[in-house]
Amino acid sequence: MFVLTIDQIGSRSSTDRIPGLLALLRPVPTVLPWERSVGDEAQGVLAGSSDVVQAVLLCLRAGGWYIGIGVGEIDTPLPASPREGRGSAFVHARAAVDRAKKTGERAPLAVEGPDGAAEAEGVLALLGRHVLARSEAEWRILDLLEPGVRGTQTAVARTLGITPQAVSKAAARAAWHEEQAVRPAAARLLTWVDRDAVTP
Secondary structure, eight states, rough: EEEEEEEEGGGGGSSOOOHHHHHTTTTOOOEEEEEEEEEEEEEEEOHHHHHHHHHHHHHHOSSSSEEEEEEEEOOSSSSGGGGGGGGHHHHHHHHHHHTTTTTTTTTSEEEEETTHHHHHHHHHHHHHHHHHOOOOOHHHHHOOTTTTTTTHHOOOOOOOTHHHHHHHHHHHTTTTTHHHHEEEEEEHHHHHHHHSSSSS
């Protein structure tokens, strides 16, 4: 399983953004629901690796969050709240969010767990670099694109009143096509790490 611990950057000098974060993450499926864990942190327990990737990219786009991803076991029976959870996934999530605070100029995320966690982190960090670099103008275009749908760029151009070439250039500049290809790879790496976390 996956535990995400998400800590607000600069919380002492800014307003409490946890309610907004919980609203942002509400559509992401969980095993134990997203909630404030302590102070300026939120936590959730997820079973799906693709859901982890979605949550991470949503947080990076919103900006202002340290993201710790812990992969491991969770003691059963499952509690009603992540705050009551125990197990290696929670320990790894704590270590990951602490390390995410020391990532410097790269995406503020870290993955802790069995073998393969570093590789999953590397792929997510590369994805994060592109997400963090996108402008609001690029997001207006990217939010309307549908992966794998023929003619979507022409439809988006018509909707926004710009040329299909402008849409194509924005997608290329933002590495949108690469993101769509790499998301499943990141999820697969996380799945492999999760499998290694299960005690035989």
